[in-house]
Amino acid sequence: MRSFSPHYYLWSVVVSVFLRINVFAQNPPADLPYPKLIKGISLHHLLNWPDAKTDKGKTEYIWPPFETPEYQISDTELVHLKAMGFDFLRVTVDPSIFLAHSASADSPKRKHLIQVSKTTIQRLIDAGFSVLFDLHPVGVNPDYAPLKLVESINSPTFKAYADLVEVLAGSFAQLDANRFAFELMNEPWLDTQEEVARWQAMMELLHTRARKGSATLPLVLTGAQWGDRKALMRLDLKPFKNSNVLYTFHYYDPHTFTHQGVEGDEAEFLAGLNWSISQDNLKKVREQAYRRIEGTKNSSKEIKQIKDVTTKLLKDYELTAHDQTRVRSDFEALSKWATSEGIPVQRIFLGEFGCVASAHKVPVGASHSVWLRSIRETAEAFGFPWALWAYKGYGGMGLIEGGKVDKGIAAGLNLSE
Secondary structure (H helix, E strand, C coil), X not given: CCCCCHHHXXXXXXXXXXXXXXXXXXCCCCCCCCCCCCEEEEEEEEECCCCEEEECCEEEECXXXXXXXXXXXXXXXXXXXXXXXXXXXXXXXXXXXXXXXXXXXXXXXXXXXXXXXXXXXXXXXXXXXXXXXXXXCCCCCHHHCHHHHCCCCCCHHHHHHHHHHHHXXXXXXXXXXXXXXXXXXXXXXXXXXHXXXXXXXXXXXXXHHHHHHCCCCCEEEECHHHHEHHXXXXXXXXXXXXXXXXEEEECCCCHHHHCCCCCCCCCCCCCCCCCCCCHHHHHHHXXXXXXXXXXXXXXXXXXXXXXHHHHHHHHHHHHHCCCHHHHHHHHHXXXXXXXXXXXXXXXXXXXECCCCCEECCEECCHHHHHHHHHHXXXXXXXXXXXXXXXXXXXXXXCCEECCEECHHHHHHCCCCC
16 A cells, blocks of 8 residues: 655645535536426527518518417427427527617517517427527628627627627526526627637627526527537636536538538538438539539639539548548537536537438438438437427428428437327
């Protein structure tokens, strides 16, 4: 047996106490309630993309908002979602309609929007779900577009957004914290090194303002770069210690595969791409993409540029060789980070993942459900709750398409239809 001096013993006690204090400080408070999430789905059609018209550069919202059929979900649909196995719903909310009206919570239109939000939340809770209220900027109003909101921490737009976060947190303070959490911003549009550097201070400010609204309301925080897991891991979490917070990340890797054929995306002209790729599949996809590009009304120069981008996408996809091993490695790194930060795995959730079922009328095929199953099973293996993107109505990734359940998604997620 090795002998130790009294000084060594005293030092070991000090170190032990320090480590215990440090671990305690890193863990969120165990006595504050927060929603225990397992399996969720995003509802992007209830309180987002409000009807609006533009006149002389000014966006006017159709009032009252969110009342026409396309913004509704029936009791029957909610019962079906529950029967399929979902326990939480992530409701995306366009902040622009709030920001476009008076900052005062007592102004008639702002008051109406808050009441509609609370009524929607309570209805979903009463239907047996936990609810995440996700401030989810979209492009309805250029004055409050996603990139505009995060241009600068000192911009009037971001300051107005922070004001809104405080007002909403105060308005939600009395909701059941076992069943509700407030997500402060979806997918910050910050990607370059210079842009990403802005997010830490912004996230801290939004957290501080939310805490002014409510000291204990469960909050959901995220990293920059559209909610990327690596960006989350780069956050300095010290300002959020001992705060009742959850953390979220999104996973759409490889993006070229999951977003093939999506209009406006670099992968817009791709279709039929497999996961993981083979040389035969790569050749076929490239040739068909070239034909689609050549069929556009772009100039010869533009066609060449689009072809070059498409070629690079496919080359990068080939070189990355993304597969199940890579998925596990990505999630394992996040799990180790959570442990090092003292965050219970239940407080970190996969807030979005999804994949198009078809592109240019070409089915993605078996790769669709295989990819979904891989992500879902890996998340579950590491204990991360997950939320599918999305229920219906956006991006060709909907669980419900044409009034029917997508069988590829149901199979990949092991859902009861």
